[in-house]
Amino acid sequence: MSGATLRFQRLHAELRARICLLDYPPATRLSEAALAEEFGTSRTPLRRVLARLEDEGLLESRHGVGTLVTDVEIGEMAQVYALRLELAQLAGTLDPLPVTPHVLNEMQSFVRRGQALLATPEARAFAQLNMDYHGFGLSLTGNPALREISERLYYRTARIWLKSIPHMDLADECAIFLSEMRETRTALRAGDTQAAALIRRAHISMSVRRMS
Amino acid sequence: MSGATLRFQRLHAELRARICLLDYPPATRLSEAALAEEFGTSRTPLRRVLARLEDEGLLESRHGVGTLVTDVEIGEMAQVYALRLELAQLAGTLDPLPVTPHVLNEMQSFVRRGQALLATPEARAFAQLNMDYHGFGLSLTGNPALREISERLYYRTARIWLKSIPHMDLADECAIFLSEMRETRTALRAGDTQAAALIRRAHISMSVRRMS
DNA sequence: TAGGATTTGTGCGTATGTATT
DNA sequence: TAATACATACGCACAAATCCT
Numbered sequence: 001m002s003g004a005t006l007r008f009q010r011l012h013a014e015l016r017a018r019i020c021l022l023d024y025p026p027a028t029r030l031s032e033a034a035l036a037e038e039f040g041t042s043r044t045p046l047r048r049v050l051a052r053l054e055d056e057g058l059l060e061s062r063h064g065v066g067t068l069v070t071d072v073e074i075g076e077m078a079q080v081y082a083l084r085l086e087l088a089q090l091a092g093t094l095d096p097l098p099v100t101p102h103v104l105n106e107m108q109s110f111v112r113r114g115q116a117l118l119a120t121p122e123a124r125a126f127a128q129l130n131m132d133y134h135g136f137g138l139s140l141t142g143n144p145a146l147r148e149i150s151e152r153l154y155y156r157t158a159r160i161w162l163k164s165i166p167h168m169d170l171a172d173e174c175a176i177f178l179s180e181m182r183e184t185r186t187a188l189r190a191g192d193t194q195a196a197a198l199i200r201r202a203h204i205s206m207s208v209r210r211m212s
Numbered sequence: 213m214s215g216a217t218l219r220f221q222r223l224h225a226e227l228r229a230r231i232c233l234l235d236y237p238p239a240t241r242l243s244e245a246a247l248a249e250e251f252g253t254s255r256t257p258l259r260r261v262l263a264r265l266e267d268e269g270l271l272e273s274r275h276g277v278g279t280l281v282t283d284v285e286i287g288e289m290a291q292v293y294a295l296r297l298e299l300a301q302l303a304g305t306l307d308p309l310p311v312t313p314h315v316l317n318e319m320q321s322f323v324r325r326g327q328a329l330l331a332t333p334e335a336r337a338f339a340q341l342n343m344d345y346h347g348f349g350l351s352l353t354g355n356p357a358l359r360e361i362s363e364r365l366y367y368r369t370a371r372i373w374l375k376s377i378p379h380m381d382l383a384d385e386c387a388i389f390l391s392e393m394r395e396t397r398t399a400l401r402a403g404d405t406q407a408a409a410l411i412r413r414a415h416i417s418m419s420v421r422r423m424s
Numbered sequence: 425t426a427g428g429a430t431t432t433g434t435g436c437g438t439a440t441g442t443a444t445t
Numbered sequence: 446t447a448a449t450a451c452a453t454a455c456g457c458a459c460a461a462a463t464c465c466t
Contacts, residue, residue, distance in 0.1 A: 002275060003443085005455065032432070042456045047432090052267060063214060064462030080357045082306055085297070094294055127387055145292045145368070151362040154358070160440050216433065244453070254435045259453090270447090275453050276441035433464075439455070445448085 004045065011039055011049045019058050019069055020158040021127055026071035030059070044052060055158050072157055074212075080157045081208045085201050087150050088137075092197025095143035099191045106136055107185045114178035121174045123165045133156065133181070140193055164211040173210075176203070216257065223251055223261045231270050231369040232280055233339055238283035242271070268366050285371055286424075292369045293420045297413050299362050300349075304409025309352035311403045318348055319397050326390035333386045335377045343370065345393070349412060353404055376423040385422075388415070 015035075018024050036046045050067055053059040061067045110192035113129050134154050138147045165173070180203045227247075248258045261402050262279055265271040273279045325341050346366050350359045377385070392415045401405035 004275065041430095044434085044455050044457090050262075051263060055264060055267065059220070061432065062463080063216065065464080066431055076356070079307060079355045083302070083355065083357050083361075086306075086445090088300055089299055090295070094298075095291060109324075143291045143295065144288070145295050145365060147405055149364070153357060241452090255453095256434050256436090273453065274442080276450055276451080277443080427466090429465085433459085434460070434464105435458090437455105437457090440453085442450105442452080444450085 003135040007041070007045065008049060010076065011046065014053060015049060015053060016056075016058065016155055017131070018157055020131065020162075021055070022159060022162050023126060024069045026069050026159070028069040030069065032106070056152060072160055072163075077157050077160050078208070078212075080153050081204065084153050084157075085205055087146065088162075088201040088204055089197055091137070091143075091146060091150070091159065091200070092143040092194035094146055095140045095141055096193035096197075097140055099188050099193060103140070104185075104188060106139075107181070107188050110136060111178070111181050111185055114174070114181045116192060118171075118174045118178050121170045123162060123170060126165075126170070126174060126177065127158070127162050130161065130177070133157075140196065160211060161207070174204075216248040219253070219257065220261060223258065224264060227265060227369055228270065229343070231265070232343065232367055233336060234371060234373075235375050236281045236283050238371070238395050240281040241278040242281065244279065256266065261324060269309045284372055289369050289372050290420070290424075292344075292365050295360070296369075297366050297416055299358065299365065300416055301355040301409055302366060303349070303355075303358060303362070303412070304406035306358055307351055308405035308409075309354045311352075311400050311405060313414075315352070316397075316400060318351075319393070319400050323379055323390070323393050324349060326386070326393045330383075330390050333382045335374060335382060338377075338382070338386060338389065339370070341391070342373065352408065372423060373419070380422060381407075388418075 015024075024030065025049055030050070032043045032046060032050065036043045039046065050059055050061060054061055054067075058070055059067055108128075110133055113132075117125055117129055134151075138150060141147060180199060183199050184196045187193075187199060228237075231339055237243065240284045244255045244258055244262065248251070251258065262271055262273060266273055266279075270282055271279055272282050320343075322345055325344075329341055346363075350362060353359060386398060392411060394409050396408045399405075
C-alpha cells in the first residue's frame with residue numbers, strides 16, 4: 001500500500017475518532033489550514049480526508065463558512081440502530097468465519113480490558129473500548145460488504161452513547177458491557193459465531209432502549 | 213443547495229452511470245484531464261468526484277498509472293447480493309412509507325416502460341430501466357440509512373447483469389422483469405409495501421441464480 | 425449598507441511514481 | 446540499465462462565498 005494511502009487512512013481514522021469521542025463536539029468548526037499544519041501536510045490531501053468524512057455524514061463543509069461537525073438527531077439514531085440490529089444478526093448467518101485461537105485471544109484481551117474498565121469506570125475509556133470491540137466484531141464475518149456498511153453505520157451514530165451517558169449510570173453500563181463480552185467469549189469458545197451475533201444484536205437493542 | 217454541490221452530484225451520477233452501463237468497461241483507464249475538459253471544469257473538482265467513486269469501489273486510482281475502472285469478481289457479487297436480499301426485505305418492514313397516488317403513477321409508468329422494453333428488447337435499455345426502477349424502490353422506505361447503503365450496494369454490482377446477458381436470454385429477462393413490476397403494482401395498489409419488498413427480494417434472488 | 429476578515433472552492437504548475445523503450 | 450513519456454499526488458496562489466463590524 002502506498003504512502004499516500006496509508007496517510008489518508010491514518011488521518012481519516014484519527015479525525016473520525018476525535019469526532020466520535022467528542023474531542024470535536026457537534027457544531028465544532030474545524031480549520032483546514034490548522035489541521036493541515038498539525039499533520040504536516042498541505043490542505044490538498046487533508047481536504048480529501050474531510051471530503052470522505054463529509055460523505056460519511058460526520059462533517060459538513062460550507063463554502064465561506066467552514067467545516068462543521070454534524071450532530072446526530074434522535075430520530076436518525078433510531079433508524080440507524082434499527083438497521084444495525086439486523087446487520088449485527090446477519091453477521092452470524094451470512095458469512096461467519098471460523099473461530100481461530102487468535103480470535104479467542106483477542107476476545108480474552110477485550111474481557112480483560114472490560115474488567116479494568118469496570119474497576120475504574122470512565123466514559124471516554126468506555127467509548128474507546130466499545131469502538132475497538134466493534135472493529136473486532138466485524139472481523140468475525142467474511143462478508144466485506146457487510147463489514148463496510150456496518151462500520152459506516154456504527155461510526156455514524158457512535159457519538160450518541162457519549163452524549164447520553166450523563167443521564168445514565170456509567171458503572172451499570174460498564175458492568176453490562178463486560179457481561180456482554182463474557183457471554184460472547186462463551187459463544188466463541190464453542191465456535192458458535194451465530195450465537196455471538198445474536199448476543200450482539202440483543203445488547204445493541206437493549207443499549208438503545210436505555211439511551212432513549 | 214450550492215452550485216458546486218449540484219455539479220458534484222451531476223458528475224458523480226453521470227460517471228457512475230457510464231461505469232455501470234459499461235460505457236467504461238472494467239479496466240478502462242480514465243483521464244482526469246480529458247474528463248475535466250469534457251465537463252468544463254478543472255481537474256480539482258473532478259478529482260473529488262473520482263475520489264468518491266473510488267470510495268464506492270467503482271474506480272481505483274494508482275499514482276503514476278491512471279484511474280482504472282474496477283472489475284466485479286463473481287465471489288464479491290455473491291456476497292453483495294446475499295446482503296442486498298436482506299436489505300430489500302427490510303425495506304418493507306423497517307420504515308415503509310404509505311403508498312401515495314404519486315407512487316402509483318410512477319409505478320404505472322415503469323410498467324409501461326417495461327412493456328415497451330419487452331416489445332423491442334435491448335440490453336442497455338434494460339439496464340437503464342433497472343437502474344431507474346431501483347431508485348424508485350428506494351423511495352418506498354422512509355429509512356435514509358437503509359436507502360443510502362442499498363444504493364451503494366446496488367451500484368457496486370449493477371454491472372454484473374450487463375456482463376452476464378450474453379449468456380442469458382434477453383427476451384426472457386425482459387418478460388420476467390415486466391412480470392415483477394406488474395406483481396409489484398398489484399401489491400402497491402393494495403397499499404402493501406411489505407409484499408412489494410418480498411417480491412423484490414424474490415426476484416433479486418432468482419436473478420442472481422440465473423446469472424450464476 | 426458597505427467593507428474587510430476569514431473560510432472553503434478552484435485552477436494550475438510542479439513533484440513523484442510507474443511503465444515502456 | 447537508463448532515459449523518456451505520462452499519469453496521479455501535491456502545494457500554493459487566487460476566486461468566491463459568508464459573516465461581522
